[in-house]
Amino acid sequence: xxxxxxxxxxxxxxxxxxxxxxxxxxxxxxxxxxxxxxxxxxxxxxxxxxxxxxxxxxxxxxxxxxxxxxxxxxxxxxxxxxxxxxxxxxxxxxxxxxxxxxxxxxxxxxxxxxxxxxxxxxxxxxxxxxxxxxxxxxxxxxxxxxxxxxxxxxxxxxxxxxxxxxxxxxxxxxxxxxxxxxxxxxxxxxx
Amino acid sequence: xxxxxxxxxxxxxxxxxxxxxxxxxxxxxxxxxxxxxxxxxxxxxxxxxxxxxxxxxxxxxxxxxxxxxxxxxxxxxxxxxxxxxxxxxxxxxxxxxxxxxxxxxxxxxxxxxxxxxxxxxxxxxxxxxxxxxxxxxxxxxxxxxxxxxxxxxxxxxxxxxxxxxxxxxxxxxxxxxxxxxxxxxxxxxxxxxxxxxxxxxxxxxxxxxxxxxxxxxxxxxxxxxxxxxxxxxxxxxxxxxxxxxxxxxxxxxxxxxxxxxxxxxxxxxxxxxxxxxxxxxxxxxxxxxxxxxxxxxxxxxxxxxxxxxxxxxxxxxxxxxxxxxxxxxxxxxxxxxxxxxxxxxxxxxxxxxxxxxxxxxxxxxxxxxxxxxxxxxxxxxxxxxxxxxxxxxxxxxxxxxxxxxxxxxxxxxxxxxxxxxxxxxxxxxxxxxxxxxxxxxxxxxxxxxxxxxxxxxxxxxxxxxxxxxxxxxxxxxxxxxxxxxxxxxxxxxxxxxxx
Numbered sequence: 157x158x159x160x161x162x163x164x165x166x167x168x169x170x171x172x173x174x175x176x177x178x179x180x181x182x183x184x185x186x187x188x189x190x191x192x193x194x195x196x197x198x199x200x201x202x203x204x205x206x207x208x209x210x211x212x213x214x215x216x217x218x219x220x221x222x223x224x225x226x227x228x229x230x231x232x233x234x235x236x237x238x239x240x241x242x243x244x245x246x247x248x249x250x251x252x253x254x255x256x257x258x259x260x261x262x263x264x265x266x267x268x269x270x271x272x273x274x275x276x277x278x279x280x281x282x283x284x285x286x287x288x289x290x291x292x293x294x295x296x297x298x299x300x301x302x303x304x305x306x307x308x309x310x311x312x313x314x315x316x317x318x319x320x321x322x323x324x325x326x327x328x329x330x331x332x333x334x335x336x337x338x339x340x341x342x343x344x345x346x347x
Numbered sequence: 348x349x350x351x352x353x354x355x356x357x358x359x360x361x362x363x364x365x366x367x368x369x370x371x372x373x374x375x376x377x378x379x380x381x382x383x384x385x386x387x388x389x390x391x392x393x394x395x396x397x398x399x400x401x402x403x404x405x406x407x408x409x410x411x412x413x414x415x416x417x418x419x420x421x422x423x424x425x426x427x428x429x430x431x432x433x434x435x436x437x438x439x440x441x442x443x444x445x446x447x448x449x450x451x452x453x454x455x456x457x458x459x460x461x462x463x464x465x466x467x468x469x470x471x472x473x474x475x476x477x478x479x480x481x482x483x484x485x486x487x488x489x490x491x492x493x494x495x496x497x498x499x500x501x502x503x504x505x506x507x508x509x510x511x512x513x514x515x516x517x518x519x520x521x522x523x524x525x526x527x528x529x530x531x532x533x534x535x536x537x538x539x540x541x542x543x544x545x546x547x548x549x550x551x552x553x554x555x556x557x558x559x560x561x562x563x564x565x566x567x568x569x570x571x572x573x574x575x576x577x578x579x580x581x582x583x584x585x586x587x588x589x590x591x592x593x594x595x596x597x598x599x600x601x602x603x604x605x606x607x608x609x610x611x612x613x614x615x616x617x618x619x620x621x622x623x624x625x626x627x628x629x630x631x632x633x634x635x636x637x638x639x640x641x642x643x644x645x646x647x648x649x650x651x652x653x654x655x656x657x658x659x660x661x662x663x664x665x666x667x668x669x670x671x672x673x674x675x676x677x678x679x680x681x682x683x684x685x686x687x688x689x690x691x692x693x694x695x696x697x698x699x700x701x702x703x704x705x706x707x708x709x710x711x712x713x714x715x716x717x718x719x720x721x722x723x724x725x726x727x728x729x730x731x732x733x734x735x736x737x738x739x740x741x742x743x744x745x746x747x748x749x750x751x752x753x754x755x756x757x758x759x760x761x762x763x764x765x766x767x768x769x770x771x772x773x774x775x776x777x778x779x780x781x782x783x784x785x786x787x788x789x790x791x792x793x794x795x796x797x798x799x800x801x802x803x804x805x806x807x808x809x810x811x812x813x814x815x816x817x818x819x820x821x822x823x824x825x826x827x828x829x830x831x832x833x834x835x836x837x838x839x840x841x842x843x844x845x846x
Contacts, residue, residue: 214681217684217687218687232475233474233562233583233589234558234559236557236590236591237557245585245589247584249472251584251681252584252589254585254589254591269474269475271475287653287663289656289659292658292662292663293654293656293659293660293662294591295588295680295681313387313388313389315389315392319389319393319444320392322392323395323399326395326400326403327399329399330398330399330406333402333403333406333407334402337406337410341413
């Protein structure tokens with residue numbers, strides 16, 4: 157399964173061991189030994205799951221249903237507290253997915269994404285539900301851990317000087333046009 | 348012999364187009380106030396530029412084409428069809444300047460989708476869009492839902508006989524009150540009263556759901572405008588799924604339903620005539636078609652075990668169905684999740700989208716009255732075969748009053764139905780030419796032409812420009828219900844070939 161792929165540095169360890177060059181039968185045996193050892197190693201070590209994209213979760217929802225997944229993205233909009241739990245929506249730049257989380261896991265989240273702020277980027281580990289029984293069939297993740305990956309910030313708005321020039325020019329032209337329009341209109345009506 | 352249009356025709360069309368353009372510019376003042384109040388400087392500049400260009404075009408048109416003549420039928424229809432295109436171009440300016448659209452075509456797509464109350468969207472990074480731009484996206488749905496011309500009529504025009512021609516051109520051939528201006532003002536009254544009540548209900552639900560009070564009421568107002576005008580935009584990228592709330596979904600279902608019923612029926616309900624609700628042919632047809640299409644969706648989803656519980660099936664299946672049937676386009680699932688719905692459920696949703704709501708409402712598509720008339724005509728024909736030849740037969744239906752079924756009504760209903768079916772299939776054909784599968788192409792095409800807004804994933808910034816243009820045209824033609832578009836085409840042909 158894709159979510160249980162080991163980190164690259166861990167995967168490289170058996171390859172590094174292959175650099176020894178014993179001969180003939182011992183070579184075959186040792187290769188087999190390393191092969192068996194590496195299988196055992198992969199099956200027993202705690203794996204670090206790579207974050208899955210929202211698109212991967214949505215397209216292959218049945219495959220990931222009720223599985224533990226890692227998901228990384230920006231917290232956007234409101235943190236909606238419902239008793240001891242809360243809903244947060246986390247956007248990985250493709251889609252936003254709803255995260256159902258105990259309140260204590262999100263107490264460190266300071267910024268949520270919106271027009272005036274970039275939200276905190278978080279890594280969530282939790283159980284993915286294609287159609288959550290608890291939440292009326294919503295596709296969601298029930299969080300077990302939430303780690304803040306990158307802190308968000310307030311976004312400073314810099315007015316575009318080009319837009320200012322265009323807006324002022326247009327307003328002056330419009331004001332002149334309005335005055336000319338009403339003068340012409342009253343002249344036509346009098347005539 | 349085709350007669351070439353006179354310069355006078357162009358002058359009158361230009362003059363009224365100018366007036367409506369100024370009206371569109373005035374409406375941009377609403378997001379300007381919002382941007383000022385919230386200190387959003389760049390959005391403020393975007394809208395000032397939009398207003399400037401709208402006023403400039405409007406003043407130029409009214410000054411160059413000045414006339415005191417009234418519109419005739421042809422001119423009225425052409426004004427309507429052109430003003431929707433002009434509104435699209437002008438309304439797209441502030442959206443394009445926001446930097447959230449890949450191209451001006453995408454911004455035009457968004458604006459036409461808004462004005463036509465479709466709800467298909469090409470916005471990028473919606474979750475970081477400013478409040479002012481978001482308000483504009485929803486406001487254009489409110490304006491388009493009432494009818495751009497009706498807005499201009501009720502607010503900027505004291506009354507003239509050409510009003511009815513433009514009113515009809517916007518696919519509103521029923522007068523709630525004897526006078527068109529009074530009718531359009533009544534439509535506004537209904538909408539504004541429901542806006543206040545709907546925003547309050549959604550805002551309070553939002554606060555209970557844990558949203559910040561300001562956001563709750565802002566979202567409440569936006570969602571109301573999108574639901575009542577059967578639009579389908581939402582301030583967040585997840586659409587209604589963002590709220591994770593069953594009560595919120597129930598309230599939006601009620602608002603969508605209110606938006607899908609005839610304004611004439613609203614008038615009767617307001618005056619206490621609740622019996623009309625049970626007797627009206629449109630309401631009966633709506634109940635019948637919702638039941639049939641929901642059965643299709645439910646069987647389809649049940650067979651594939653897409654939603655293992657009944658409540659889930661209702662919250663997902665029924666919500667998407669009502670959203671499609673009323674022409675709203677709110678989604679509580681991701682677009683790509685329609686992949687796991689199966690063909691039968693998709694066909695159910697496509698049928699619901701293709702049928703639509705009531706006439707003289709904010710919905711698009713074929714509409715219930717036409718379906719009802721076709722059924723009655725079929726019933727009459729079957730009866731005619733079974734009864735003796737000399738038997739005198741007449742069929743009646745109840746729509747506000749008892750109406751005798753005439754051939755003229757049947758012909759008109761069948762023609763419009765045929766045009767819609769053609770429009771759905773042309774879009775599907777273009778979708779297939781662009782490489783999408785048939786059922787999904789038909790789904791998206793029906794959604795665009797019926798002004799629904801449900802998406803199975805085809806509508807995205809990466810779709811071909813030809814498909815974007817096709818959907819824009821489908822939304823425009825579908826919203827205006829063909830007649831004014833055919834008149835415009837006839838006018839162009841006459842200008843080229845006429846003598």
